[in-house]
Amino acid sequence: MIEGHGDDGYRYGQIRMNFSSNIYAHADLSALKAYLATCLDGIASYPDPSPRHLEGLIADDCGLETSEVLVTAGATEAIYLIAQTLRDEPTYRVFRPAFSEYEDACRLFGYREAGQAALCWLCNPDNPTGKVYDKDYVKDLSRQHRVLVLDQSYEDYTARPLLSPSEAVALGNVIQLHSMTKRYGVPGLRLGYVTASATLIARLRAGMRPWAVNTLALRAGEWLLREKPRILPDMKAYLSEARRLREHLNEIEGIEMAPTSTNFMLGTVSPAMAADLKDYLALQKGMLIRDASNFKGLTPHHFRVAAQKPEEDDALVEGIKEFVTQ
Amino acid sequence: MIEGHGDDGYRYGQIRMNFSSNIYAHADLSALKAYLATCLDGIASYPDPSPRHLEGLIADDCGLETSEVLVTAGATEAIYLIAQTLRDEPTYRVFRPAFSEYEDACRLFGYREAGQAALCWLCNPDNPTGKVYDKDYVKDLSRQHRVLVLDQSYEDYTARPLLSPSEAVALGNVIQLHSMTKRYGVPGLRLGYVTASATLIARLRAGMRPWAVNTLALRAGEWLLREKPRILPDMKAYLSEARRLREHLNEIEGIEMAPTSTNFMLGTVSPAMAADLKDYLALQKGMLIRDASNFKGLTPHHFRVAAQKPEEDDALVEGIKEFVTQ
Numbered sequence: 065m066i067e068g069h070g071d072d073g074y075r076y077g078q079i080r081m082n083f084s085s086n087i088y089a090h091a092d093l094s095a096l097k098a099y100l101a102t103c104l105d106g107i108a109s110y111p112d113p114s115p116r117h118l119e120g121l122i123a124d125d126c127g128l129e130t131s132e133v134l135v136t137a138g139a140t141e142a143i144y145l146i147a148q149t150l151r152d153e154p155t156y157r158v159f160r161p162a163f164s165e166y167e168d169a170c171r172l173f174g175y176r177e178a179g180q181a182a183l184c185w186l187c188n189p190d191n192p193t194g195k196v197y198d199k200d201y202v203k204d205l206s207r208q209h210r211v212l213v214l215d216q217s218y219e220d221y222t223a224r225p226l227l228s229p230s231e232a233v234a235l236g237n238v239i240q241l242h243s244m245t246k247r248y249g250v251p252g253l254r255l256g257y258v259t260a261s262a263t264l265i266a267r268l269r270a271g272m273r274p275w276a277v278n279t280l281a282l283r284a285g286e287w288l289l290r291e292k293p294r295i296l297p298d299m300k301a302y303l304s305e306a307r308r309l310r311e312h313l314n315e316i317e318g319i320e321m322a323p324t325s326t327n328f329m330l331g332t333v334s335p336a337m338a339a340d341l342k343d344y345l346a347l348q349k350g351m352l353i354r355d356a357s358n359f360k361g362l363t364p365h366h367f368r369v370a371a372q373k374p375e376e377d378d379a380l381v382e383g384i385k386e387f388v389t390q
Numbered sequence: 391m392i393e394g395h396g397d398d399g400y401r402y403g404q405i406r407m408n409f410s411s412n413i414y415a416h417a418d419l420s421a422l423k424a425y426l427a428t429c430l431d432g433i434a435s436y437p438d439p440s441p442r443h444l445e446g447l448i449a450d451d452c453g454l455e456t457s458e459v460l461v462t463a464g465a466t467e468a469i470y471l472i473a474q475t476l477r478d479e480p481t482y483r484v485f486r487p488a489f490s491e492y493e494d495a496c497r498l499f500g501y502r503e504a505g506q507a508a509l510c511w512l513c514n515p516d517n518p519t520g521k522v523y524d525k526d527y528v529k530d531l532s533r534q535h536r537v538l539v540l541d542q543s544y545e546d547y548t549a550r551p552l553l554s555p556s557e558a559v560a561l562g563n564v565i566q567l568h569s570m571t572k573r574y575g576v577p578g579l580r581l582g583y584v585t586a587s588a589t590l591i592a593r594l595r596a597g598m599r600p601w602a603v604n605t606l607a608l609r610a611g612e613w614l615l616r617e618k619p620r621i622l623p624d625m626k627a628y629l630s631e632a633r634r635l636r637e638h639l640n641e642i643e644g645i646e647m648a649p650t651s652t653n654f655m656l657g658t659v660s661p662a663m664a665a666d667l668k669d670y671l672a673l674q675k676g677m678l679i680r681d682a683s684n685f686k687g688l689t690p691h692h693f694r695v696a697a698q699k700p701e702e703d704d705a706l707v708e709g710i711k712e713f714v715t716q
Binding site (some may be wrong): 069070071073085089091093096097100101104105106107108109110111113137138140141143144148165169172249250251252253254270271273274275276277278279280281284 | 395396397399411415417419422423426427430431432433434435436437439463464466467469470474491495498575576577578579580596597599600601602603604605606607610
């Protein structure tokens with residue numbers, strides 16, 4: 065479960081442009097970093113074993129009770145914690161292609177796949193497709209399963225309507241995942257949170273080890289909630305740039321990009337392989353894309369990119385053109 | 391599993407002296423903090439999903455192969471991961487009083503306690519007693535169980551001989567826990583590691599979620615392994631100070647401190663309660679101690695302290711004297 069994800073530039077060395085994870089790589093983190101520089105004394109103390117202060121700030125922000133919020137070391141920890149906690153009825157359903165961690169976590173705790181599953185995983189906006197499911201569809205789905213996990217890690221990167229935390233809590237059996245990583249472009253911190261009914265949150269909390277979240281990540285989370293800094297680009301302009309990138313990629317012979325409602329998009333290259341395209345771009349151009357062939361249900365030709373700055377997107381289009389015509 | 395641990399000064403406000411966790415509170419972290427201040431850009435990238443670079447540095451340092459090392463988000467994550475991974479034979483044994491997380495983790499994964507248990511947990515030096523078990527005793531114990539978890543979190547705080555990582559790996563069925571938190575006084579980072587046979591490490595690794603360790607914690611770990619800074623006090627002098635503290639505490643009417651081979655020590659106060667002693671010291675003196683009454687097998691009269699600077703230890707002795715004579 066640890067191979068083949070995006071943002072693996074550490075494997076290549078010189079990466080100048082990163083299209084490989086689903087976030088905007090140019091978030092302005094200078095104020096957050098300046099704040100964290102003042103928090104470094106915190107490494108010498110244990111974090112609060114359960115980060116109730118940050119959970120309270122998040123609850124206030126979403127109009128929930130603190131008992132309806134659980135802070136985790138990234139959405140990935142939440143995925144494993146959910147599979148661990150609900151394993152008394154170990155059947156699951158996912159919509160493929162899907163983020164591999166849902167299935168990896170379920171397999172680790174002995175689940176089997178089933179149509180009439182107890183536990184259903186839905187990513188909305190979906191990764192890697194960029195598709196957004198209607199609110200009514202999501203509500204219907206929640207009625208068909210004992211628990212619906214609604215991974216809204218990419219919720220800040222779409223203009224389409226999504227279930228709010230309070231709407232999801234009201235459904236009773238929906239566990240909603242949220243990612244500070246994606247919202248603020250801080251994947252290095254490992255910080256996310258879950259919202260759900262107080263009953264479900266209490267069950268999850270009982271299965272969580274103490275001191276799961278690093279002190280600096282907690283301080284960053286509290287600061288982000290207090291300050292609400294403008295870190296993401298203007299979303300209307302950014303999504304419009306994503307559409308422009310998609311159109312230009314679609315004009316390349318051998319490239320086909322699927323529709324998307326967010327900043328990232330799934331495509332195919334043919335007759336070449338996505339792994340070769342990725343290597344070419346990384347080694348020749350210093351550009352990192354996501355080889356999506358390891359998503360179950362996809363092919364060795366699938367890749368995923370997230371739009372970045374217009375000049376980077378132009379360079380990506382040129383790089384891919386060079387690859388297909390070489 | 392998240393109530394009643396040490397280092398809970400956040401519950402009291404003004405704490406000036408911390409005797410409550412088993413570490414030296416005055417580790418000189420200035421060089422590490424200065425280094426981390428240069429690493430803050432790292433929050434914008436995913437950590438390596440599995441921190442092989444740091445594992446390699448640790449392996450070199452202990453004379454092991456990288457396949458015999460697993461980095462975790464603190465020793466606590468390792469405890470839960472072990473219970474999760476070995477749950478196919480869910481019987482355990484602990485030596486009481488013991489760190490509550492061993493039993494909490496076992497219960498979470500459906501273990502039951504048994505004399506002839508598959509999984510045995512031993513903390514050496516022991517927490518909260520400060521006792522050190524002989525190497526021969528530990529080897530014997532490893533022969534009596536399928537797997538022996540040997541928590542050496544406090545290994546740097548004793549002059550008594552302990553099993554080295556390579557000796558423990560050679561036994562085949564010993565999983566040894568190590569704590570960067572304790573070694574370097576950095577509990578806020580959440581960083582520890584496990585050493586064991588490549589077979590056991592591979593099983594543990596398969597159950598671990600990706601990106602478990604925060605990027606800044608990884609950078610800190612790499613720097614600490616490279617630089618080997620002198621962060622702990624001179625151990626001979628520090629252990630001698632711990633003996634001095636113990637003698638002075640033992641002179642107080644109503645206080646009885648058990649023998650210890652390390653920097654921390656377990657004691658009783660009577661006829662008063664440890665919880666009242668703790669509240670008195672925190673609220674009246676700004677001193678934090680560990681109420682040890684929630685260790686299974688101990689009583690409401692048990693408390694634990696770790697030696698600090700001589701002048702702080704003197705102040706603690708005076709504070710406790712005031713409490714018992716008030």
